[in-house]
Amino acid sequence: MTVTSLPDFRQQHSRFLKAVGALGGAVTRYPHPLRGPDGEMLSTDVAVIGRADAPQVMLIISGTHGVEGYYGSDSQIAWLEGLDGSQLPPDVALVLVHLINPWGTAWLRRVNEDNADLNRNFIDFANDIPPDTGYSALHSIYTCRDLDGDERAAADAQMALKCAEMGWNGVKRIVEAGQYQYADGIFYGGSEASWSQQILRQIITHHLQMARRIISFDLHTGAGAYGHPMLLAIAQRPYPALNEAKRLFGEWLTVIITGENGESDTGVTATATGYLSQFMLDQLPETELLQLVVECGTYDGRDMHRRVRDDHWLHLYGDVNSEQGRAVKRQLFEGFYPADPDWRALVALRTRQIFQRGWEALQQ
Numbered sequence: 001m002t003v004t005s006l007p008d009f010r011q012q013h014s015r016f017l018k019a020v021g022a023l024g025g026a027v028t029r030y031p032h033p034l035r036g037p038d039g040e041m042l043s044t045d046v047a048v049i050g051r052a053d054a055p056q057v058m059l060i061i062s063g064t065h066g067v068e069g070y071y072g073s074d075s076q077i078a079w080l081e082g083l084d085g086s087q088l089p090p091d092v093a094l095v096l097v098h099l100i101n102p103w104g105t106a107w108l109r110r111v112n113e114d115n116a117d118l119n120r121n122f123i124d125f126a127n128d129i130p131p132d133t134g135y136s137a138l139h140s141i142y143t144c145r146d147l148d149g150d151e152r153a154a155a156d157a158q159m160a161l162k163c164a165e166m167g168w169n170g171v172k173r174i175v176e177a178g179q180y181q182y183a184d185g186i187f188y189g190g191s192e193a194s195w196s197q198q199i200l201r202q203i204i205t206h207h208l209q210m211a212r213r214i215i216s217f218d219l220h221t222g223a224g225a226y227g228h229p230m231l232l233a234i235a236q237r238p239y240p241a242l243n244e245a246k247r248l249f250g251e252w253l254t255v256i257i258t259g260e261n262g263e264s265d266t267g268v269t270a271t272a273t274g275y276l277s278q279f280m281l282d283q284l285p286e287t288e289l290l291q292l293v294v295e296c297g298t299y300d301g302r303d304m305h306r307r308v309r310d311d312h313w314l315h316l317y318g319d320v321n322s323e324q325g326r327a328v329k330r331q332l333f334e335g336f337y338p339a340d341p342d343w344r345a346l347v348a349l350r351t352r353q354i355f356q357r358g359w360e361a362l363q364q
């Protein structure tokens with residue numbers, strides 16, 4: 001059994017800045033109002049390598065789900081370290097959004113400071129928020145006061161009953177679709193545009209809207225088969241640049257069209273609303289934008305659900321600094337970034353291949 005040691009946010013941040021500095025990149029910092037668990041300053045940092053007004057951009061976003069940001073940041077750093085700064089193509093810039101949910105990365109949470117899942121939060125809260133599609137009948141499972149004990153046993157029994165009724169996939173379709181009714185619930189989409197959504201809007205204005213063409217990667221882990229990175233395009237409806245994405249990546253690319261009746265066997269939830277991907281497409285209608293997601297599979301879906309559920313308990317009722325709290329965090333981190341060196345090597349290789357193909361396409 002591998003023992004997972006917990007990562008260090010400060011170290012991750014400084015490794016990123018060092019790699020950007022070595023290429024002479026420009027960094028814009030967007031400070032977060034809250035601090036990390038060790039009192040550290042938090043920020044989303046945007047690094048631009050190349051011309052700020054380059055017509056072609058490769059964009060890489062890490063940490064939409066905070067705890068997944070260590071994989072994302074490591075992938076950004078590895079890509080920077082592999083670039084030859086003296087031979088950057090003149091019309092292409094690399095834009096790296098380092099940790100769009102820095103609070104979640106620092107605190108080792110999938111969600112942000114509002115308990116909101118950012119990939120459910122990218123909706124327009126001025127319009128009607130999505131209705132409850134069955135989560136309320138399951139909510140009490142996720143607010144039981146025990147991690148292990150009588151209440152947890154009762155909640156597990158209720159979960160088993162629901163799974164017998166509609167199957168695990170039926171439960172998952174409802175719960176992981178997200179909900180906007182319970183701020184203390186799981187897969188909560190929030191009640192307003194999150195700090196991260198507002199910052200991403202600014203990043204688009206300052207760094208992206210000048211580009212004519214963008215290939216964009218949003219980096220994730222935790223869904224799909226162990227050690228198998230998937231390349232996905234997630235959108236509410238097909239869009240013109242999807243054909244270019246299919247031409248470029250062929251069979252490697254899986255398209256997920258989301259919606260109430262959305263189906264996907266990838267482990268990524270097609271019933272969900274509020275994906276960052278759709279937000280990017282909506283914000284940049286004039287840009288030829290290939291909005292892609294890299295999703296690296298780790299543990300089985302039910303196992304992952306338990307790890308996320310335990311972490312949800314920890315932040316509702318537990319103490320993150322207790323031995324029990326650290327054990328929950330180790331489980332969560334291992335779930336989203338397995339320590340297994342073979343897993344890490346596979347994922348690093350595949351992520352690099354995906355970036356490479358995008359980078360070459362921009363230079364043609």
Ligand SMILES: [Zn+2]
Nearest residue numbers: 065068220221
């Ligand atoms: Zn994710």
